[in-house]
Amino acid sequence: MPNSIVEIKKKLDERIGKHVLVKAQAGRKRITxxxxxxxxxxxxxxxxHLNDEQGTLDRVSYSYTDLLTQNISIDFDEAE
Structure with missing residues (x-):
């Protein structure tokens, strides 16, 4: 991932509408x-917008600083 919030936003702007896998820290030694x-x-x-079958959440938001500080990681599905 890029080293500044502006660069992160530009990269994400290019990929709007793409499928994504988000891994987020949900506490001590727990990753969702x-x-x-x-x-x-x-x-x-x-x-x-989530595709989870069992989850009650239909969307979730994250800040760009979450990516910058590596609290979350994002992987895009390149097979589209």
Whole structure:
């Protein structure tokens, strides 16, 4: 991932509508994973609509600093 928030936002803007796998830290030694689609980017956050079957969440938002500080990781599905 790029080294600044501006670069991260530009990279995510290029991939709006793409399938994504998000791994986020949910506490001590717990990691949650979500499959979804990157739907929108805003100046401070980005929105992912989830494809989870069992989950009650239909969308989740993260800040660009979460990526910069490696609290979350994003992998895009390149097979599209």
């Amino acid at each position: 994973t979500h499959h979804g689609i990157l739907s929108k980017t805003y100046p401070a956050v980005f929105i992912i």
